[in-house]
Amino acid sequence: MMLSLLRIQAIFFKELTQLKRDRMTFGMVIMIPLVQLMLFGYAINTNIRHIPVGVVDQSQSALSRVLVQTISATQVVKFEQQFQDIKTAEDALKRSEIRAILIIPPDVTKRVARHPSSGFGLPASSDEETSRPIAQWLVDGADTAIAATIKSLRNMPLSELVSVKPANRSTPTFEVTLYYNPEQRTAVNIVPGLIGIILTMTMIMFTSAAIVREREQGNMEMLITTPIRSIEIMLGKIIPYIFIGVVQVVIILGLGYLLFDVPVNGSLLSLLAITLLFIAASLTLGLVISTIAKNQLQSTQMTIFVLLPSILLSGFMFPYEGMPLAAQYIAEAFPATHFMRLIRGVVLKDLEFTDLTFDIYWLGLFTIIGLAVASMRFKKTLG
Amino acid sequence: MNNSSESEYAIQAKGLSKHFGDLKAIDNLDISVEKSRIYGFLGPNGCGKTTAIRMLTGLLTPTSGEIEVLGLRLPQEAEKLRLKIGYMTQRFSLYNDLTVKENLQFISKIYGITGTQQKKRIDELLSIYGLNHKQTQFAGSMSGGQRQRLALAAATLHKPELLFLDEPTSAVDPENRREFWEQLFDLCDQGTSVLVSTHYMDEAERCHKLAILEDGVKRADGTPEELMNNMAAHVIEISAPELRQLKQHLMSLPEVITGSQLGARLRVLIHNTVTDPIGFIMQHSNLTADFVDLVRPSLEDVFVTCTGNSRQ
Numbered sequence: 001m002m003l004s005l006l007r008i009q010a011i012f013f014k015e016l017t018q019l020k021r022d023r024m025t026f027g028m029v030i031m032i033p034l035v036q037l038m039l040f041g042y043a044i045n046t047n048i049r050h051i052p053v054g055v056v057d058q059s060q061s062a063l064s065r066v067l068v069q070t071i072s073a074t075q076v077v078k079f080e081q082q083f084q085d086i087k088t089a090e091d092a093l094k095r096s097e098i099r100a101i102l103i104i105p106p107d108v109t110k111r112v113a114r115h116p117s118s119g120f121g122l123p124a125s126s127d128e129e130t131s132r133p134i135a136q137w138l139v140d141g142a143d144t145a146i147a148a149t150i151k152s153l154r155n156m157p158l159s160e161l162v163s164v165k166p167a168n169r170s171t172p173t174f175e176v177t178l179y180y181n182p183e184q185r186t187a188v189n190i191v192p193g194l195i196g197i198i199l200t201m202t203m204i205m206f207t208s209a210a211i212v213r214e215r216e217q218g219n220m221e222m223l224i225t226t227p228i229r230s231i232e233i234m235l236g237k238i239i240p241y242i243f244i245g246v247v248q249v250v251i252i253l254g255l256g257y258l259l260f261d262v263p264v265n266g267s268l269l270s271l272l273a274i275t276l277l278f279i280a281a282s283l284t285l286g287l288v289i290s291t292i293a294k295n296q297l298q299s300t301q302m303t304i305f306v307l308l309p310s311i312l313l314s315g316f317m318f319p320y321e322g323m324p325l326a327a328q329y330i331a332e333a334f335p336a337t338h339f340m341r342l343i344r345g346v347v348l349k350d351l352e353f354t355d356l357t358f359d360i361y362w363l364g365l366f367t368i369i370g371l372a373v374a375s376m377r378f379k380k381t382l383g
Numbered sequence: 384m385n386n387s388s389e390s391e392y393a394i395q396a397k398g399l400s401k402h403f404g405d406l407k408a409i410d411n412l413d414i415s416v417e418k419s420r421i422y423g424f425l426g427p428n429g430c431g432k433t434t435a436i437r438m439l440t441g442l443l444t445p446t447s448g449e450i451e452v453l454g455l456r457l458p459q460e461a462e463k464l465r466l467k468i469g470y471m472t473q474r475f476s477l478y479n480d481l482t483v484k485e486n487l488q489f490i491s492k493i494y495g496i497t498g499t500q501q502k503k504r505i506d507e508l509l510s511i512y513g514l515n516h517k518q519t520q521f522a523g524s525m526s527g528g529q530r531q532r533l534a535l536a537a538a539t540l541h542k543p544e545l546l547f548l549d550e551p552t553s554a555v556d557p558e559n560r561r562e563f564w565e566q567l568f569d570l571c572d573q574g575t576s577v578l579v580s581t582h583y584m585d586e587a588e589r590c591h592k593l594a595i596l597e598d599g600v601k602r603a604d605g606t607p608e609e610l611m612n613n614m615a616a617h618v619i620e621i622s623a624p625e626l627r628q629l630k631q632h633l634m635s636l637p638e639v640i641t642g643s644q645l646g647a648r649l650r651v652l653i654h655n656t657v658t659d660p661i662g663f664i665m666q667h668s669n670l671t672a673d674f675v676d677l678v679r680p681s682l683e684d685v686f687v688t689c690t691g692n693s694r695q
C-alpha cells in the first residue's frame with residue numbers, strides 16, 4: 001500500500017516536472033481559457049446588430065426617408081447603400097456586400113395610411129388592395145441567424161413613423177418574467193458553459209496523449225518491466241491534470257466575473273465538487289483513448305472525434321431540448337452534457353450539487369467505469 | 384520446497400517460439416543460462432534477439448514453449464519476477480526531458496527505495512558509472528556512451544539477480560565498450576547473472592557462453608572456445624597477388640564456404656570434409672605452401688560457418 005502510493009507519487013512528480021519543462025503545453029494551459037473567454041465573451045454574440053443592408057427607394061418621399069431612419073434607430077440593420085433598381089441591389093446581395101435589401105414601393109405613403117398598425121386606416125383590413133405591408137425585405141437567407149433577425153422586423157410598430165398614438169396597440173397575451181439572466185446577456189450563459197468546453201478540450205487532449213507518448217518514445221518498455229501496476233500509472237498520470245483543470249476553472253470564473261460581470265451564485269464547495277468530478281470523468285475518457293490509440297496522431301484524431309459531438313451536443317451552443325431524441329440520447333452519454341447542467345445550475349441558479357443527483361451519479365459512474373476500462377485495456381505486456 | 388529455485392540455472396527455456404503472423408521471429412529455441420555468468424545472444428539484425436529477450440522478461444507472451452526464469456514460470460508469474468530482474472532496452476527508454484539524477488530518483492521510487500538509502504545508492508551508481516559531473520544534465524542531451532551508462536545504472540539500481548541487456552553498446556566507442564564490459568564483469572563477480580545481445584564479435588567473445596541466432600533459430604551454442612574448436616571448417620590465409628580473381632575462383636568450389644579479403648591476405652573457410660586444406664588450396668591455385676597458412680579460427684569464422692548456409 002505504502003509502496004503503491006510511492007509509485008503513484010513518483011509518476012505524479014515525473015509528469016509534473018515534464019509538464020513544467022514543456023513551455024508550449026504549459027502556455028496552452030493558460031492561453032486556451034483566456035483566448036476562448038475573450039472570443040466567446042466579446043466576439044461571439046447571439047444578439048445580432050448592425051447588419052449591413054441596402055435600400056431601393058422607389059417613392060423618394062419624405063415618409064420613405066423617415067421610414068429608413070426609424071428602422072436604423074433599432075440598430076438591427078445599418079443602411080450602407082442606395083440602389084436605383086432592384087437588379088443592381090440583388091447583385092450587391094450576391095456579392096455579400098449587403099445582407100438584405102429594403103424595397104420601398106412608390107405608393108408607400110398610401111400604404112402606410114391604410115396600414116392597420118398606424119391607427120387611422122380603419123376599416124381597411126377587409127380591402128385586399130389597401131391592407132398590404134408597406135415595404136418589402138429581400139434577405140440573404142443563407143445565414144439563418146441573420147434571416148431570423150430581419151424577420152423579427154416584420155412586426156415593427158409604426159407609431160413613431162406617423163407620430164400618432166395608435167388606437168389599437170395590442171396588450172400582450174403573456175407576461176414574461178426572465179429568471180437568472182434578466183438582462184439577457186449572452187456572457188451569463190456562455191461563461192459557465194465555457195468551463196465545460198475548455199475542461200473537455202484540455203483534459204481529454206492531455207491525457208489521450210499520456211500513455212501513447214510513453215509508448216512512442218520507448219519509455220513504456222522500461223516502465224512495464226518494473227513492479228508498477230497499471231492502475232498506479234493511470235492515477236499518477238491523471239492527478240497532475242486535476243490541478244491544471246482547477247487552475248483553468250479559476251481563470252475562467254475569475255475573468256468572467258471581472259470582465260463580464262458573471263456572478264457565482266452557488267456555493268464554492270458545490271462548484272469545486274462538480275468541477276473535480278467532471279475533470280475526473282474527462283481524464284478517464286482521455287486515458288481510455290490513450291490505451292486504444294497506437295500513436296499520437298491516432299490519439300489526436302480520436303480526441304477530435306469525441307470532442308466535437310461532446311461539445312456540440314452538450315447544450316453549450318444549441319439548447320438540449322431542441323435536439324432530436326436520438327441526439328439527446330447520445331448527448332446523455334457524454335460527461336460534458338451533465339456538467340453543463342450542473343455548472344449552470346450552481347453558478348447561475350444557486351443550486352447545491354446535492355440537488356442535481358442524477359448528473360452527479362452519472363459523472364461518478366463514468367469515471368469509475370472509465371478508470372476500470374483503461375486499467376484493464378492497459379496490459380503490462382507488449383503483445 | 385521449490386527445487387527449481389535452488390537450480391543452477393537463471394534462465395531455462397524449452398521449445399520457445401514466437402510467431403508474428405507468418406513470420407517465425409523465434410523458432411523452437413532451447414536455452415539454459417547458468418547463474419553468475421554472462422550469456423550472449425549473437426546474431427544479425429532481425430534475427431530475433433529482442434523478441435527472445437522480451438519473452439524471457441515476460442513482456443511478450445510466447446506462441447509456444449516453456450520458460451522458467453529464477454524459478455518463476457513465465458508469463459504466469461511475470462509480476463513476481465519484476466523485482467528480481469533489470470532490463471536495459473535496446474532503445475534508450477529513460478526520460479529525455481529529465482536530468483540524470485531525476486531519472487535515477489524516479490526509478491528508485493518505482494522500486495520503493497527512498498530517503499537516505501536512495502541517496503546512497505544513487506551516489507554510488509553515479510560514481511561507478513562516471514556520471515557524477517553529469518547529474519543535472521538532461522538525459523536527452525548526453526552522448527550515446529553516457530546515455531548507455533545511465534541506462535545500465537538505472538537497470539541495476541535495485542540490485543537485480545538477473546540483468547537483461549539488449550545491444551547495450553551499439554552506440555559506444557571501443558574504449559568505452561571495454562570499460563562497460565569491465566563493469567559487467569564486476570556485476571557478475573557480485574553474483575548477478577547477465578544475458579546480453581550483440582552483433583559484435585569481440586563482445587560475443589567476452590561472454591562465458593553464447594548462442595548464435597539466425598532467422599529465429601539457434602545455429603550453435605557453447606563457450607567461445609568450444610565453438611571455435613568444434614567448428615566444422617578449416618581456416619586458411621593466403622598471401623598472394625591478384626587475390627580478387629583467386630577469391631572468385633575458390634568461391635565457386637563447393638568445398639569452400641566463404642572467402643573474404645583482409646588487405647593483402649585472403650581468408651578462406653573450407654569445409655572439414657576436406658582433410659588436407661593446404662593441399663586443397665595448392666591444387667586449386669598453383670601457389671606454393673609458402674603462401675598458404677592454416678590459422679586458428681576466430682568467432683567470426685564460427686559465425687560465418689554457422690549462418691552462411693542460408694545466405695549468400
Ligand SMILES: Nc1ncnc2c1ncn2[C@@H]1O[C@H](COP(=O)(O)OP(=O)(O)OP(=O)(O)O)[C@@H](O)[C@H]1O
Nearest residue numbers: 403406408426427428429430431432433434435473
Ligand atoms: N511486434 C512485431 N510485429 C511483427 N513483427 C515483429 C514484431 N517484433 C519483431 N518483429 C519481427 O521479428 C523479427 C525479429 O525482430 P527482433 O527485433 O527480435 O530482431 P533483433 O534481433 O532484435 O534485431 P536488431 O539487431 O535489429 O535489434 C524481425 O523480422 C521483426 O521484423
Ligand SMILES: [Mg+2]
Nearest residue numbers: 432433434473
Ligand atoms: Mg533488437
